[in-house]
Amino acid sequence: MAYRPSRKRKVTPPGAEINFTPVMNLVVVLIPLLLSVAQFVNVSLLDYQPPPAESLANASPDSRDLRERLELVVNVVSDGFEISLFGATSGRNFKRIPLTRSGAHNIDALQAELVRIRRDIVGSPIDTVEEADPMTGMPVRRPVYRFPDADVLNVAASGDTPWQLVVSVMDAARSYTDDAGRSHPLFALPRLGQIQ
Amino acid sequence: MAFAPSKRRRFIPLEPGRASLTPMMDMMTIILLFVLKTYSVTGALLTPAISDLPVSDSRAVPRRTLSLVLTAEGLFEEAQVTSDQGPGLGRRIVSANEFANEASVSLPSLETWLADRKELERSLGKMVTSRELTVQAARGVPYSWVLKLINAATLSNYDVFEFVVLKTAPAGGGQ
Numbered sequence A: 001m002a003y004r005p006s007r008k009r010k011v012t013p014p015g016a017e018i019n020f021t022p023v024m025n026l027v028v029v030l031i032p033l034l035l036s037v038a039q040f041v042n043v044s045l046l047d048y049q050p051p052p053a054e055s056l057a058n059a060s061p062d063s064r065d066l067r068e069r070l071e072l073v074v075n076v077v078s079d080g081f082e083i084s085l086f087g088a089t090s091g092r093n094f095k096r097i098p099l100t101r102s103g104a105h106n107i108d109a110l111q112a113e114l115v116r117i118r119r120d121i122v123g124s125p126i127d128t129v130e131e132a133d134p135m136t137g138m139p140v141r142r143p144v145y146r147f148p149d150a151d152v153l154n155v156a157a158s159g160d161t162p163w164q165l166v167v168s169v170m171d172a173a174r175s176y177t178d179d180a181g182r183s184h185p186l187f188a189l190p191r192l193g194q195i196q
Numbered sequence B: 001m002a003f004a005p006s007k008r009r010r011f012i013p014l015e016p017g018r019a020s021l022t023p024m025m026d027m028m029t030i031i032l033l034f035v036l037k038t039y040s041v042t043g044a045l046l047t048p049a050i051s052d053l054p055v056s057d058s059r060a061v062p063r064r065t066l067s068l069v070l071t072a073e074g075l076f077e078e079a080q081v082t083s084d085q086g087p088g089l090g091r092r093i094v095s096a097n098e099f100a101n102e103a104s105v106s107l108p109s110l111e112t113w114l115a116d117r118k119e120l121e122r123s124l125g126k127m128v129t130s131r132e133l134t135v136q137a138a139r140g141v142p143y144s145w146v147l148k149l150i151n152a153a154t155l156s157n158y159d160v161f162e163f164v165v166l167k168t169a170p171a172g173g174g175q
Helices: A021-038 A107-122 A163-174 B022-038 B041-045 B096-100 B108-123 B143-155
Strands: A043-048 A073-077 A080-084 A094-098 A127-132 A139-144 A152-158 A175-177 A183-185 A189-195 B066-071 B074-078 B089-095 B132-137 B160-167
Touching: A021 B022, A043 A163, A073 A163, A073 A189, A080 A107, A094 A107, A107 A163, A107 A175, A152 A163, A163 A189, A163 B143, A189 B143, B066 B089, B066 B143, B074 B096, B089 B096, B089 B108, B096 B143, B108 B143, B132 B143
Parallel strands: A073 A152, A152 A189, B066 B132, B132 B160
Antiparallel strands: A043 B160, A073 A080, A080 A094, A127 A139, A175 A183, B066 B074, B074 B089
C-alpha cells in the first residue's frame, strides 16, 4: 500500500512582500509638510503699479494721445462714494452712492455703477494693438477702447481711511461676473491718490 | 495498536503578529493625493506675518520678493523666526510717529533701509534688478501710511507692489 503523500509538500512558500517602508517614510514626511503649509495658501496678492513718473504734460506733443479721456475717479468719503467721469463735479457724469443702512460703504452699488459705466460709456474695444508686456517684455495683444484710460480707475480717499476699504474698492473695480457666470474685466488699473 | 498522536506540530514556532500597514498606506496615499491636488506648493513660499490682513477676491499667486510688514506700530522687516516684536515681525524700519507726521510725505528711514539692502546684496555678488516689493499691510492701517510707503519705495526704484491679502471664498464654494 502506497503511503499518503506528505502534507509538508503542500505548504506554500511565503510570498515575496513589497517593502513599503521607504514609501511610508516619504509619505509620512510629505503629509505633515503639506498640511503645515496648507494654512498659508489662503494668501493672495494684490498687484499695484504706480503710474510712471512722466506726466502727460511732460510728454512731447507727438506722443500725446489726443483721444478724449474717461478720467474715472472714485472718491471714498465719509458718507459714501462719489463717482466722477470726464472731470465732472456735478451733473449726469457725477454720482453719489450713500452708505448702506448699517453705515457701511456700499461696495455692491459701487460695482453696479462701474459695470454700467463699462457697458454704456466705455463700450466694446474698437481695435487691438500688440505691445510688450511691461513685466515680462513678451508681446501681448491689448484691446484698444475709445478712451485711452479705459482701464484706469483713480481711487482717492482721505488719509485715515482703513486700508481694507481701499482694497475692497479695488476688488469691486477689477472685474465682475455676469448672469451666465462669466468674468469680465472692469477697470483693472488702479491709481491711488489721497484727498487732502 | 493505535499510533501515538504526532507531536510535531507542537514544535512549529508561531509567526509573530505583524501590524498590517496596508490600510494605513491606503489612507496616507489618499490624503497625499488630496493635499497635493488641493493646495499649491507655491503658496507656501509666502507666510502671513500678521493675522489681520485685508480680505480680497484677488487670486494672484504669491511670490517671494523683498517683504515688509506694515502695522499700526510701524513698518517692520518680515522675520523668518519669531522675534520679540511678535511672530513674523523683524526689526522696525519706520516708526508709527514717522508715518503719522503729516508734514512730510517721504520716509527717510525706509529709503535708507532699501539703499542699504541693495548695497548689501551687491556686496554679496547678487544682481539687484528686482523692482518688486511685497507688503503685508494690516487691514486697519491708515491709507495715508500705505501711500507714504509707496511713495518712498518708488523713490528707491521699487515700483511694483504686491499687497498680501487673504482670499475670500468664491461665490460657488470650494477652497
